[in-house]
Amino acid sequence: MPLRIMVTGGAGFIGSHIVDAYVAAGHEVLVVDNLSTGQAGNVHKDARLIEMDITDPALVDLLDAERPDVVNHHAANPSVSLSVREPAFDATQNILGTLNLLEAACRAGVSRFIYISSGGAMYGDPQYLPIDEEHPSNPVSPYALSKHTGERYVRLYGLEHGLSWTSLRYANVYGPRQDPFGEAGVIAIFCQNLLDGVAPEIHWDGEQTRDFVYVGDCARANLMALEQGVGQSFNVGTGLGTSINALFRVLLEVAGQDVEPRRGPRRPGDARHSYLDTSKIERQLGWRAQVDLRQGLAQTWDYFGKVA
Ligand SMILES: NC(=O)c1ccc[n+]([C@@H]2O[C@H](COP(=O)([O-])OP(=O)(O)OC[C@H]3O[C@@H](n4cnc5c(N)ncnc54)[C@H](O)[C@@H]3O)[C@@H](O)[C@H]2O)c1
Incomplete structure (x- = not known):
């Protein structure tokens, strides 16, 4: 109804x-x-x-x-x-x-x-x-x-x-229409950087993980x-921790680019690892993430390429 x-x-x-x-x-x-x-x-x-x-x-x-x-x-x-x-x-x-x-x-x-x-x-x-x-x-x-x-x-x-x-x-949610000019939203920022010909900056050593x-x-x-x-x-979430370095590598493959990232300091308060257990929503609602990182990045890259 x-x-x-x-x-x-x-x-x-x-x-x-x-x-x-x-x-x-x-x-x-x-x-x-x-x-x-x-x-x-x-x-x-x-x-x-x-x-x-x-x-x-x-x-x-x-x-x-x-x-x-x-x-x-x-x-x-x-x-x-x-x-x-x-x-x-x-x-x-x-x-x-x-x-x-x-x-x-x-x-x-x-x-x-x-x-x-x-x-x-x-x-x-x-x-x-x-x-x-x-x-x-x-x-x-x-x-x-x-x-x-x-x-x-x-x-x-x-x-x-x-x-x-x-x-x-x-x-950490990502995809089309995310603001690429903010201080957060690493995927949107990286996409915009690559489109602008700017080397993205990876904070800390890039081995910190997030759930995208x-x-x-x-x-x-x-x-x-x-x-x-x-x-x-x-x-x-996806239940998976993805490092920023790994994310960057997949994005370069999707974008068909080869760029050396800039390295920056750790941001205050940043956790080393963070990813969610999603078994409760799987059990009770029958929901689980269906779009894997490569597919999601491809759709996001495609979107930013079109609006650029
Ligand atoms: N982006 C993420 O990864 C993430 C992660 C966890 C939770 N969230 C939550 O998801 C929601 C949406 O976030 P987003 O990333 O799409 O940000 P966004 O800034 O794109 O969306 C926020 C929207 O709310 C509107 N808004 C803000 N203050 C308002 C107010 N006082 N009255 C009416 N409208 C107002 C804004 O104009 C905007 O359209 C937020 O509640 C945020 O806390 C986001």
């Missing part, structure tokens, strides 16, 4: 892919986005875009008028470095914005709330690998703390107001979370 779905942050990198998947599945989609980092051009033509900040008190009236069945919450300050420079801004967006949305959702009788959390940030320096959902949450940045706190508020609204919720904790998950796989998880996984948090 087609649902009425509100996607916050649906003009951004990941949110816009979620919108595409919901529209393709026949749902009616409304995007709420303040276009701070997102772009109207990312929004599917069959979705409706409302330019509004999630901290705006008028959000309550908007939800009351629109009455979505589902709220999918991607809008956030997604930048760790900005959160360190401006922790109050980060908390306003990620904590108070989430709270405003939860209030609005409960008053409008929303029947499903999908929250987007961060499996790359909220667990902190891993105590064991792969990181499962039971791993202690040890936020080491204002961003990690604000995403964690948002998830706790969502749980609280489940307990207090009977809100039906699911939280998806993404690993393709954005299309995240979109499939959001489709499944429409009806399953009530009251649960799930890691969304």
Whole structure:
């Protein structure tokens, strides 16, 4: 049955892919986005875009008028470095914005709330690998703390107001439409560097590992979370740790280039290894990442080549 779905942050990198998947599945989609980092051009033509900040008190009236069945919450300050420079801004967006949305959702009788959390940030320096959902949450940045706190508020609204919720904790997401000019998003940055004829910079010794998950796989998880996984948090990743050196080698092969990377220092706070245990979402939702790194990099490289 087609649902009425509100996607916050649906003009951004990941949110816009979620919108595409919901529209393709026949749902009616409304995007709420303040276009701070997102772009109207990312929004599917069959979705409706409302330019509004999630901290705006008028959000309550908007939800009351629109009455979505589902709220999918991607809008956030997604930048760790900005959160360190401006922790109050980060908390306003990620904590108070989430709270405003939860209030609005409960008053409008929303029947499903999908929250987007961060499996790359909220667990902190891993105590064991792969990181499962039971791993202690040890936020080491204002961003990690604000995403964690948002998830706790969502749980609280489940307990207090009977809100039906699911939280998806993404690993390192990559793919088309990621910002290649930011401080994070290593794959988008490397693609842009190669297109510009600039040697990409690899921090530390490049042997640190991360869990790179393709954005299309995240979109499939959001489709499944429409009806399953009530009251649960799930890691969304590949379960594989890929070193930055290995990633760089595969990207060079995909791009047909031969470039020597520049080497830079370790960035403060960077964990040595981080990758997620995804067995819970496999068991409960039947989801697993389908796009391997080479395929995902090929699609991403193809995209950046076209928009360059
Ligand atoms: N990129 C990753 O690897 C990753 C990993 C884990 C979690 N996440 C989470 O995924 C979500 C999307 O991140 P992204 O990488 O696509 O970033 P993005 O910047 O492309 O998307 C964020 C979107 O939210 C909008 N937005 C920001 N603040 C808003 C506000 N106050 N009101 C309304 N709209 C607002 C922006 O305009 C943008 O369209 C975020 O919640 C982020 O924390 C991302």
